[in-house]
Each structure stands twice: as structure tokens, then as C-alpha cells.
Amino acid sequence: MANSRQQQAIETKNRLLKAAELVFLEHGFQNTTIRLINNKAETGHGTAYVYFKNKEDFLIKIMEDTMEQFTKIASIPFHPATSNEAYELVSNQVKLFLSLAIKKKELMKVFKEAIGVSKEVEARWQDIRDQFTASITKDIMYAQEYKLADSSLSPSLVARLWFYTNEMFMWEVIHESPSNDIEDIIKHMTTIYMKGLYSNPQQ
Amino acid sequence: MANSRQQQAIETKNRLLKAAELVFLEHGFQNTTIRLINNKAETGHGTAYVYFKNKEDFLIKIMEDTMEQFTKIASIPFHPATSNEAYELVSNQVKLFLSLAIKKKELMKVFKEAIGVSKEVEARWQDIRDQFTASITKDIMYAQEYKLADSSLSPSLVARLWFYTNEMFMWEVIHESPSNDIEDIIKHMTTIYMKGLYSNPQQ
Amino acid sequence: MANSRQQQAIETKNRLLKAAELVFLEHGFQNTTIRLINNKAETGHGTAYVYFKNKEDFLIKIMEDTMEQFTKIASIPFHPATSNEAYELVSNQVKLFLSLAIKKKELMKVFKEAIGVSKEVEARWQDIRDQFTASITKDIMYAQEYKLADSSLSPSLVARLWFYTNEMFMWEVIHESPSNDIEDIIKHMTTIYMKGLYSNPQQ
Amino acid sequence: MANSRQQQAIETKNRLLKAAELVFLEHGFQNTTIRLINNKAETGHGTAYVYFKNKEDFLIKIMEDTMEQFTKIASIPFHPATSNEAYELVSNQVKLFLSLAIKKKELMKVFKEAIGVSKEVEARWQDIRDQFTASITKDIMYAQEYKLADSSLSPSLVARLWFYTNEMFMWEVIHESPSNDIEDIIKHMTTIYMKGLYSNPQQ
DNA sequence: TATGAATGAGCTTTCATTCAT
DNA sequence: GATGAATGAAAGCTCATTCAT
Incomplete structure (x- = not known):
């Protein structure tokens, strides 16, 4: 079959990706070498180079696959009718975001390290940031249109x-021993964001 | 004389620090090597090791010296009588903070890179964060005590x-071409922080 | 049909040869790889190996084809009746030889590089030298027989x-900026060869 | 002693050079690796890089040292009073040149290979050529001044x-089995150069 | 205190080559 | 006849670090 060759290639690439993820998790980004990945995947020394340019390439692919799950959260429909409803939707979104990050904790740590070390990965992370902020921008414009949010x-x-704010607390919570309970973090983030610190809550 | 020896040692150390800063600015953190620093300082290959363990050590010393100027801003007295006064004080503090960062732009970029690459530098940066947040915590407690801020x-x-929030916008503005005008950033940061997005400002 | 297969094979081989020449001209001999040739010919990775053992093989084939034009010059009939006539014939032959080399300049540079790098190519170049000298030997014997040349x-x-002498000046002139005008080179070569440096021409 | 360090460095460099020469003689230029040189010199993997940039660097140093002996031959005083005396001087010089080359046979073969393979070595060889031709040029001008040689x-x-001519026959004789006896080669070279092929010797 | 000669770990990378399809 | 997935050999090179002086 003509496809069996292609099939084999795809399988090899996936084996390499799986291996790369394991090696990244075990050694971190900086201590990972292409050699370790090839060893783990039980492929020849040159094989990794057939599919990936370097270890950044491996990581970016893994990061993109992982972040897809995050962007799903960002694209949850946001059509609140009242401030309270908005608060609920926003707070829920933060919760999903931080929970997913905690679930992928170890991988997120690797991403953090890679973002710091590699300009290429950092640029890719900035792209992801841009996707998120584009989505949030739309939500804010909706709220402004319906007079729920400050239009100025x-x-x-x-x-x-x-x-x-979300990103920084995310990096905080994926590290061991968060200073606060997640629910508390969510409440504070959402409250400040929506009501401000100096607004009198009793009013 | 014992003193002249001590004197010489201090001078050598300072010459190395000056050289290190220049090399960091020229090559960035990752591309800096102890060798480059020794070359720039015109000291022998082994000399740097007498005073510094490794290049992280160099950077941390430089970072601490630089961040001292920032902590001065954090410790500006904060005793507002009204919300408006609080807004003015906070907004002014942000302005001083971002302006200083812009002034030290190139050095801040090196710090950012080093924080991402080195666990040791990252830990030291976390210390600096803790200093800042301790200072801010005190200010918030003051505002809460005087019923200016939400005590819950x-x-x-x-x-x-x-x-x-301050940190992230700081990293944003030290990179070329900020998407927005600094004044605008300050206004938005302070407003959201103090009044929230969903409070209606006209009311 | 058996013939169409043969036909296809010949066409593939020619496509590879054409591609090899282009790649050699573009990258030189050492920087040429079988991979580059296959890419240029748009054939599969294994295809080149069906027709050629290695890159030397490619180059030797191209060199032989090219040098055929040179050997035509070597075989120009040489039957001078007088010294002057001999001078004219020899000088004309040199001129044709150098002119052809200049015309094939870029290819000759590749040959020169390949001769230096590969023992196999060098051996093939020695064969070509032998062809030339065999032909020249005959010419000299003719001149000696007719008492035009020193029989000792x-x-x-x-x-x-x-x-x-011809070869060395040939390598000289195919490189940019020859120190002298071609006509001058020809005159000097032929004069020294035929009359010597220390014979007094005026006598 | 302050000098003992320098002394040691010079000794290490010389040990490396000696080792390099042996390795070049044993493996030829292309098959020589820095690793082989370090092994032979019994120095650490990085030591060769302290003194030499790459294997070209090694070879050029060895080539320059060797060719110094050749340039001594080129600078033998040349002040003939008659054509015969000139013939004797020239013929003697060729003899010394070829004899030295034969003595250094194996090394010259390595140089030949290196000249073909490396642009850098080739350029250095061209420098050596220029030194020789400059010296010969002076000799010719002397002969012309004294009306021994054709001034046109x-x-x-x-x-x-x-x-x-000298160079090409040199490459010929350093290879096994020269087609002719050295004395014969010298006689022919000198005769053609000085008297030409078509001058009648009996006159 | 300051020096600088020497070390060696070990990853990256390229490419010719094979062989099953 | 043509393909292309996979391999693996092996050299270059850098740099932190040590230690004798």
C-alpha cells in the first residue's frame, strides 16, 4: 500500500514526540538533549533530525498541542445580562484555566523554563498570549456594549x-505549596478585576 | 601592607563587576561566559573565580544593586486620606516604577533573560518580589484600616x-514598541486595581 | 515495453547529470552532496545511487565530456615546414586551449578543486594529461625528424x-584578474618553449 | 621562575606540532583529525585548540617551517658572467630544489593534498609561489641587464x-616511479628554459 | 592575591548508504 | 526502475574549572 510508508513515518514522529515529552518531564528543558530523546524513542541518532530541527521544535509542538485545550476555555461564550452573571462567567473561566494548569502542572513547568531559555519558544508563547487577549478583548467589548463595563x-x-494576572497566578499555582487556596485566589482576582479594590462593596 | 592588599582586592572585584555588566549588556546572559568577563576586565582566567562562583553570581550582585533603586520607590510613604488621594499616590508610584524600568531598559532585559535561564537568579528575583509585596501589603492594610479599601x-x-500586574507591564514596556502609551497603561492599571472594570464610573 | 523502460532510465541518468553540473557550479565540489543533486534533479534519495557510485563518479563523467573538446585541439595536425610555421601552429594551439578554458572557466574551477580533493578524480586527470602529452610527443618527434627541433x-x-606550462597558465587564467594579458602569456610561453630565454633573438 | 610557565607552553605547542606532523604523514591531510593529533601528543581534548584554530592551522605552520629551507635555495646569489655560467647556476638551483623536495617527499605529498583541499592552505602556498617568483624575477632582470637574456x-x-615548470616536475618526482631520471629532467628543463626547443644547438 | 596552562565531558550535526516497498 | 524512511558513524568545538606557581 502507498500509505504504509507514510503511516510508518507518522508513527515514528509520534513515538519521538511521546519520548520527548517524557524526557522533558524527567530532565527539564535545559538538560534535555536530542540524544536523550532518540534513546528514549529507541530510534537512530539521525532520526530525530528527520522530523525536528532541534529541541525547541519538539517543545513548541508539544506546547501547541497542550495549549489547544486552554484556548478552548478562552472561547467559552460570554454573553452576560447582568454584572453578577458576568462575575460568575469570569470566575468560572478562571477556575477552569487554573485547574487545567494544575492538572498539567509538570508540563507547564517545562514550558515556563523553555520560555525563559529560548527566544523561539518565548515568541511562540507570545502568540498564545495574543490569542487569549484577542478572545478576552471581544468579551470586554461585549460587556461595554451592554453597559456592564466601563466604556472609557x-x-x-x-x-x-x-x-x-491570570498568567502570573497560574505560574504561582503550578509551583509546589501555593500560599493560598485556589478558590481564594480566584475570588480575589475576579473581584479586583471587576469591582476594584477601592470600590465599597457594601454599596 | 595589609590594607593595600585589601584595597587591591576590592578594586579587582569592582573591575570585574563593571566588566561583567558591560559583557552582559553586549551579549545577553546566556551568551556571556566567564572568559569574556575576564577578558573585558583584563584579569587572568582564574581571577574571576576568586570572587565569584559563576556567572549567576555576577548577575545576582548586579541585579541586587540595581533593584535597590526600585525598592526605594516601593517604600514611599502611603497615607492617603481619601480615595482620590490614594489613586494619586498609587498612580504616581506606578509611574516612577515604570519610568525607572525604562531608564534601565537594557539591564532589565538581561535580568529577564537570566531569571528565565537560571533557577538561582529566579529565586533571587522571587526574593525581590517578596520585598515589594511586603511593602504593598502594608499599604493595603493601611487603606483597609481607614475604610478606603475593601476589608474583606x-x-x-x-x-x-x-x-x-506591575511586573508584567514592566516587561512589556522595556521591549521596543509598546502597544500603548505609558500614561495610558498607568491609568488603566490603577483604575482597574482601584475601581474595577464593572463598576460604573459615572455613578 | 522493455524499450520505454530503457528510455526512462537514460532520461533519469541525464537529468541527474544536468543537475549535478548545476550543483557543482553552484556549490563547488566539496560542498556538493548527493542529496543536493537528487533534490535538484527532483529524484528520490536512492535514485542517484542507481546510476552513480558517488559524487566523484558524477564529476568524472562531466569532466570527461568536457575534456573531449580540449583533446580535439590537441589533435590538430602539426606538419610545419619551417621554424616560423611551427611557431605559428604552436602559438595558435595554445590560444585555442586557453580560450576554451576561459569559456569553461567555472567548470574548470570545479575540476581543479575536485582534482585536489579526490584521488580518483586526480587519477582521471592524469589520464587526460597523458593523452595530451602523447599527442604533443608525436608533434615533437615530427619536428625532430624534419630537423626543426633539437633531436638530443x-x-x-x-x-x-x-x-x-600550459596547464599551470590555464589554472592561472581561469581565476579572476590574470596578472597579464592572454596574448602576452601566449607569446612568452611559445617563445621560451621554442627559442629559450638566453638565445639572443636579434642575431 | 617566571619563564617556566612560558617554557611549558612552548613545549606543549612543539609536542603538538611534532605529533601533527606524524599524524599527517601517517593519515594524509583529509583523514587527519584534531582528535588524532591530541591522542598522539598525549594532550587533553581541548589542548590543541589552545594553540591552533584547526588542522589547516597545524599544516600551515609545518608548511611554512619546511618551505623556509626551499626559499634559502631561491635566494642563492645569481651573478653569471656568461651564458654557460648562467646555465650552470640555474641547473644547480633546480637540482637543489628537486633534491630537497625528494628528501621531504612524504611531507610534500601531504602539502599537495592540503593545497587541493583547503582554500586557506592554497592561499598560503600561493604566497610561497610569490616569494619564489619574486626572487626569480630579480635574477632574470640581472641577466637582461647584462645582455645574457632576451630583454624583450x-x-x-x-x-x-x-x-x-619547477613546481610541476617537483610534484612529479615526489611521486613513486618517476618516468625519468632526475638528472635528465634537470637537463631538459634548463635547456628548454634557456635555449628553447627550436634553436639549433649545433650553431 | 592573581595567574593561565591544561583538561575533558559530551552534544550537535551531517550525510552516505541501505533496503523494503 | 524508483523511492524515501531510517540509520549511525564520528568529528568539531566550547567552556567551566582546577591547580601549580
Whole structure:
């Protein structure tokens, strides 16, 4: 069959990807070498180079696959009728986001390391950030249109601010021993974001 | 004389530090080698090892010296009588913080790179974060005590949130071509932080 | 049909040869790889191996084809009646030889490189040298027979000497910026060869 | 002693050079690796790189040292009073040149290979050629001044021609089984160069 | 205190080559 | 006849680090 060759190639590539993920998890990004990946995949020294340019290439592929699950969360429909409803939707989204990150904890740590080390990975992460903020921007514009949110603020700037907060707490919670309970973090993030610190809550 | 020897040692150390800063600025953190630093300082291959364990050691010393100027901003007295006054004080502090970062732009980029690459530097950066958040925590507690800020929120958690926002926009602005004007960023950060997105400002 | 298969084989071989020449011209001999040739010919990785053992094999085939044009010059009939006539014939032959080399300049450079790098190519070039010197030897013997040339000298040794001179100036002129005008080179070569440096021409 | 360190460095460099020469003689230029040189010199893997950039660097140093002995031959005083005396001087010089080459046979073969393979070595060989031709040029000008040689010919062009002849026969004789006896080669070279092929010797 | 000669670990990378299809 | 997936050999090279002076 003509396809069996292609089939075999795809299988080899997947075996390499699986192996790469294991090696990254075991050794971290900086200590991973192409050699370790080939050893784990039980492929020849040159084989990894047939499919991937370097270890960044491996990581970016794994990162993209993983982050797809995150972007699904970002694209949850956001059409609140009231402030309270908005609060619920936003708070729920944060919860899903942080929970997924905790679930993928070890992998997220590898990504964090790789983002710091490799310009290429960092650029790819910035792309992912841009996807998130684009999605958040739309949500903010919806809320402004329906007079739920302050229309004098720039949606895209606020979107970045909001994503940054999410990202930073995400990096915090994936590390051992979070200083606070996740629910508490979510409550604080959402409250400040939506009501501000100096607004009097009793009113 | 014992003193002249001590004197010489201090001078050598300073010459190495000056050289290290220049090399870091020229080559970035990852591409800097102890050899380059020794060359720039015109000291022997073994000399750097007398004073510094490795290149992280060099960077941490430089980072601490630089961040001292930032902590001065964090420790500006914060005793607002009204919300408006609080807004002014906070907004001014952000402005000083971002302006200083922009002034030290190139060095901050090196720090960012080093934080990503080296666990040791990252840990030291976390210490610096803790200093900032401790200071912010105190300010929040003051505002809560005087009924200016929502007392139901955890001061330390809010402090982290607030510092994270500052930090992320700081990394944003030190890179070329910020998407927005600095004043705009400051206004948005401070507004969301203090009044929230979903509070209606006109009311 | 059996014939169409043969036909196809010949066409593939020719496509590979054409591609090899282009790749050699573009990358030189050492930087040429079988892979590059296959890519240029748009054939599969294994195809080149069906027709050629290695890149030397490609080059030797191309070199033989090219040098055929040179050997035509070597076999121009040489039957001078006088010294002057001999001078004219020899000088004309050199001119044709150098002109052809200049015309094939880029290819000759590749040959030169290949001769230096590969023992196999060098051996093949020695064969070509032998063809030339055999032809020159005959010419010298003719001149000696007709008392035009010094009969005490060994025709084959002189033939080698004469070919070496031609070859070396040939390598010189195919490189950019020859120090002298071609006509001048020809005049000097032929004069020294035929009359010597220390014979007084005016007498 | 302050010098003992320098002394040690010089000794190491010399040990490496000696080792390199042996390895080049044993394996030829292309098959020589820095690793083989380090092994032979019993130095660490990195030591060769302290003193030499790459294997070309090794070879060029060895080539320069060797060729110094050749340039001594080129600079033998040349002040003939008669044609015969000139013949004797020239013929003697060729003899010394070829004899030295034969003595250094194996090394010359390595140089030949290296010249063909490496642009850098080739360029260095061209420098050596230029030294020789400069020296020959002076000799020719002397002969022209004293009316021993044809003044209508360009000294530098003739010098190149003469050196090329010497060089080519040199490469010939360093290879096994020379077709002719060295004395014969010298006689022919010198005769053609000085008297030409078509001058009648009896006159 | 300062030096700098020497070390060696070990990863990356390329490519000719094979062989099942 | 043509293909292309897979292999693996092996050299280059860098740099932190040591230690005798």
C-alpha cells in the first residue's frame, strides 16, 4: 500500500514526540538533549533530525498541542445580562484555566523554563498570549456594549492586564505549596478585576 | 601592607563587576561566559573565580544593586486620606516604577533573560518580589484600616496581584514598541486595581 | 515495453547529470552532496545511487565530456615546414586551449578543486594529461625528424614540460584578474618553449 | 621562575606540532583529525585548540617551517658572467630544489593534498609561489641587464613560467616511479628554459 | 592575591548508504 | 526502475574549572 510508508513515518514522529515529552518531564528543558530523546524513542541518532530541527521544535509542538485545550476555555461564550452573571462567567473561566494548569502542572513547568531559555519558544508563547487577549478583548467589548463595563477603558489594554494576572497566578499555582487556596485566589482576582479594590462593596 | 592588599582586592572585584555588566549588556546572559568577563576586565582566567562562583553570581550582585533603586520607590510613604488621594499616590508610584524600568531598559532585559535561564537568579528575583509585596501589603492594610479599601480581601494576596500586574507591564514596556502609551497603561492599571472594570464610573 | 523502460532510465541518468553540473557550479565540489543533486534533479534519495557510485563518479563523467573538446585541439595536425610555421601552429594551439578554458572557466574551477580533493578524480586527470602529452610527443618527434627541433632532447619529457606550462597558465587564467594579458602569456610561453630565454633573438 | 610557565607552553605547542606532523604523514591531510593529533601528543581534548584554530592551522605552520629551507635555495646569489655560467647556476638551483623536495617527499605529498583541499592552505602556498617568483624575477632582470637574456620578455611572466615548470616536475618526482631520471629532467628543463626547443644547438 | 596552562565531558550535526516497498 | 524512511558513524568545538606557581 502507498500509505504504509507514510503511516510508518507518522508513527515514528509520534513515538519521538511521546519520548520527548517524557524526557522533558524527567530532565527539564535545559538538560534535555536530542540524544536523550532518540534513546528514549529507541530510534537512530539521525532520526530525530528527520522530523525536528532541534529541541525547541519538539517543545513548541508539544506546547501547541497542550495549549489547544486552554484556548478552548478562552472561547467559552460570554454573553452576560447582568454584572453578577458576568462575575460568575469570569470566575468560572478562571477556575477552569487554573485547574487545567494544575492538572498539567509538570508540563507547564517545562514550558515556563523553555520560555525563559529560548527566544523561539518565548515568541511562540507570545502568540498564545495574543490569542487569549484577542478572545478576552471581544468579551470586554461585549460587556461595554451592554453597559456592564466601563466604556472609557481600552478593551485590548484591559484584556492584556487581565491575562497577565491570570498568567502570573497560574505560574504561582503550578509551583509546589501555593500560599493560598485556589478558590481564594480566584475570588480575589475576579473581584479586583471587576469591582476594584477601592470600590465599597457594601454599596 | 595589609590594607593595600585589601584595597587591591576590592578594586579587582569592582573591575570585574563593571566588566561583567558591560559583557552582559553586549551579549545577553546566556551568551556571556566567564572568559569574556575576564577578558573585558583584563584579569587572568582564574581571577574571576576568586570572587565569584559563576556567572549567576555576577548577575545576582548586579541585579541586587540595581533593584535597590526600585525598592526605594516601593517604600514611599502611603497615607492617603481619601480615595482620590490614594489613586494619586498609587498612580504616581506606578509611574516612577515604570519610568525607572525604562531608564534601565537594557539591564532589565538581561535580568529577564537570566531569571528565565537560571533557577538561582529566579529565586533571587522571587526574593525581590517578596520585598515589594511586603511593602504593598502594608499599604493595603493601611487603606483597609481607614475604610478606603475593601476589608474583606486578603492584603497579601491583593499585594501579589498588584505587583504581578506591575511586573508584567514592566516587561512589556522595556521591549521596543509598546502597544500603548505609558500614561495610558498607568491609568488603566490603577483604575482597574482601584475601581474595577464593572463598576460604573459615572455613578 | 522493455524499450520505454530503457528510455526512462537514460532520461533519469541525464537529468541527474544536468543537475549535478548545476550543483557543482553552484556549490563547488566539496560542498556538493548527493542529496543536493537528487533534490535538484527532483529524484528520490536512492535514485542517484542507481546510476552513480558517488559524487566523484558524477564529476568524472562531466569532466570527461568536457575534456573531449580540449583533446580535439590537441589533435590538430602539426606538419610545419619551417621554424616560423611551427611557431605559428604552436602559438595558435595554445590560444585555442586557453580560450576554451576561459569559456569553461567555472567548470574548470570545479575540476581543479575536485582534482585536489579526490584521488580518483586526480587519477582521471592524469589520464587526460597523458593523452595530451602523447599527442604533443608525436608533434615533437615530427619536428625532430624534419630537423626543426633539437633531436638530443627526449620528446616525451619535453611534451610533459610543455603541457605542464600550459596547464599551470590555464589554472592561472581561469581565476579572476590574470596578472597579464592572454596574448602576452601566449607569446612568452611559445617563445621560451621554442627559442629559450638566453638565445639572443636579434642575431 | 617566571619563564617556566612560558617554557611549558612552548613545549606543549612543539609536542603538538611534532605529533601533527606524524599524524599527517601517517593519515594524509583529509583523514587527519584534531582528535588524532591530541591522542598522539598525549594532550587533553581541548589542548590543541589552545594553540591552533584547526588542522589547516597545524599544516600551515609545518608548511611554512619546511618551505623556509626551499626559499634559502631561491635566494642563492645569481651573478653569471656568461651564458654557460648562467646555465650552470640555474641547473644547480633546480637540482637543489628537486633534491630537497625528494628528501621531504612524504611531507610534500601531504602539502599537495592540503593545497587541493583547503582554500586557506592554497592561499598560503600561493604566497610561497610569490616569494619564489619574486626572487626569480630579480635574477632574470640581472641577466637582461647584462645582455645574457632576451630583454624583450617580461621578467615576472617568465619567472612564473619557470617556477611553474619547477613546481610541476617537483610534484612529479615526489611521486613513486618517476618516468625519468632526475638528472635528465634537470637537463631538459634548463635547456628548454634557456635555449628553447627550436634553436639549433649545433650553431 | 592573581595567574593561565591544561583538561575533558559530551552534544550537535551531517550525510552516505541501505533496503523494503 | 524508483523511492524515501531510517540509520549511525564520528568529528568539531566550547567552556567551566582546577591547580601549580
